[in-house]
Amino acid sequence: MQRPTKAELAAAHGTVIDDLIAPDLRVLFCxxxxxxxxxxxxxxFARPGNRFWPALHLSGFTPRLFAASEQKLLLGLGLGITNVVARATARADELTPLEFVAGGRRLRExxxxxxxxxxxxVGMGAYRTAFxxxxxxxxxxxETIGETRLWVLPNPSGLNAHYQLPQLAEEFGKLREAAGVPKAGD
Structure with a gap:
């Protein structure tokens, strides 16, 4: 995956990316x-320094460290990805509380x-506001949404200094165990 140029990054502001979704997922990461x-x-979770992919691997969800460009491989493992708020920003603090609340309604549907x-x-503040x-x-x-159980994970952004990678992987591992997903490679 090539590094986006400054112009490409600027042009990406406000755009959306497709959800990674399929029927019968074990876990939909948000x-x-x-x-x-x-x-x-x-x-x-494509930005270098984001610890989502390493935490997913170290927790046993994936058999090896996937690159963000390999995200479609998650579907075969019963995993998907969406977002609370669809529009892209440079920082999450550019989002308004109303966007989070609307995102919570959209997620329920x-x-x-x-x-x-x-x-x-993945983000306690986002969950708290959206739900x-x-x-x-x-x-x-x-709380549940129908039969779907809800879980909050720490934000894997490199900016989240409260959780280092081993602690992130531990929290992801607790979810993997609760979801009954066998440890990859076992």
């Missing part, structure tokens, strides 16, 4: 919103349609 790098390349076993939102759960913490949530 980012906050696409960053400009992701929007410019068309791949989720989306999850009702696709019915994954788990919806895992009106100001006291939510990392881990399983009491």
């Amino acid at each position: 980012g906050i919103n696409p960053g400009l790098w992701s929007a410019a390349t068309g791949f989720h 989306f999850v009702t349609q696709w019915r994954p076993e788990f919806l895992a939102v 009106g759960s100001p006291k939510a913490v990392v881990g399983p949530q009491p």
Whole structure:
């Protein structure tokens, strides 16, 4: 995957990328919103330094470290990706609370349609605002959407200094175990 140019990154502002979705997913991961790098390349969690792909691998969801450009391989593992807010921005703080609330409504409809076993939102603040759960913490949530269980994971952005990669992988691993996904390679 080639590094996007400054012009390509600027042009990506406000665009959307396709959800990675299929019927009968075990886990639908849900980012906050696409960053400009992701929007410019068309791949989720594509910015170098984002720890989503390493955490996914180290937690046992994937048999090896996937590049963002290999995201379609997740579907064969029963995994998908969407976002709370669809529009790309340079930073998540460019989004408004109303966008998060609207994103929560959209997610409820989306999850009702696709019915994954788990919806895992990667970002506690995004989850709290989108789902009106100001006291939510990392881990399983009491709320469900139909039969879909909700889970909050730490934000894998390199800017999230509260969680280093080993702790991220541990939290992803708790979800993998709860979802009954065998550890890749076992």
